[in-house]
Amino acid sequence: MAQAVTHFLFAAILVALFRDKYLKYRDRRHFPVHYLFVAGLGGVLPDLDFFALMILQFFGFTYEQVHRTFSHTLLFALILLVIGLVLHLFDNPQFGKRHKMKWSCVFYILSFGSVVHIILDMIYGGGMLMLWPLSDWTINISLLNYIPQQIAGVFPALVDGILLVVWIFYLEMKHKISDYI
Numbered sequence: 421m422a423q424a425v426t427h428f429l430f431a432a433i434l435v436a437l438f439r440d441k442y443l444k445y446r447d448r449r450h451f452p453v454h455y456l457f458v459a460g461l462g463g464v465l466p467d468l469d470f471f472a473l474m475i476l477q478f479f480g481f482t483y484e485q486v487h488r489t490f491s492h493t494l495l496f497a498l499i500l501l502v503i504g505l506v507l508h509l510f511d512n513p514q515f516g517k518r519h520k521m522k523w524s525c526v527f528y529i530l531s532f533g534s535v536v537h538i539i540l541d542m543i544y545g546g547g548m549l550m551l552w553p554l555s556d557w558t559i560n561i562s563l564l565n566y567i568p569q570q571i572a573g574v575f576p577a578l579v580d581g582i583l584l585v586v587w588i589f590y591l592e593m594k595h596k597i598s599d600y601i
Contacts, residue, residue: 422540422541422543422544422576422579423576423577423579423580424464424467425580425583425584426540426576426579426580426583427463427464427467427536427537427540428460428461428463428464429460429463429580429583429584429587430463430536430540430583431459431460431462431463431532431533431536431537432456432457432459432460432463432587433583433586433587433590434459434532434536435455435456435459435529435532435533436456436459436590436594439451439453439455439456440594450520451525452520452521454521455521455525455526455529458521458526458529458530458533459529459532459533460533461530461533462500462529462530462531462532462533462534462536462537463533463534463536463537463540464533464537465491465530465533465534465537466491466492466496466534466537466538466541467491467537468491469489469490469491469492489549489552489553490552490553491534492537492538492541492548492549492552493538493548493549493550493551493552494535494538494550494551495551495552495554496534497531497532497534497535497538498531500527500528500530500531500534501527501528501531503527504523504524504525504526504527504528504530504531505524507522507523507524507527508522508524512524538550542559542560542561542562543561543562543563543564544562544563544564544576545560545562545563545564545565546560546562547559547560548560
């Protein structure tokens, strides 16, 4: 299973690449950098079922009954997307005096981050019940099965470290973060 840092950084990096490579300069004003943080939060959002497990274990639920169920499905991401659409169609309020982030965009990006989380979990191993509770249809990619057994135990931490270095390097090259130190 991918670690939390991988989920956060992978989603944030994908949204940063979209922002910096595909949006024109004038469009970036409407897509503040703070949305990258939201993408990272969306990347870890499905694992909030661990908090539900802390409560539900007192009622006899097990780890397998709670984790990777509803919050790790396309239905969860679809609900976030629909909330964004509803906010976009009706009022689409902004928040933040300086950054003018829109709630609809926040939910779109949370939905995207959730999908990234699900894909990473499929790649790291274990079947994903994509349409739970509607169906037991499971997808299992498990690319980690092809990694040599000697490094399989440290591979998730290795990916975390590589993503962190790539992220900091990207921020320095693109946004000159050393100017702020």
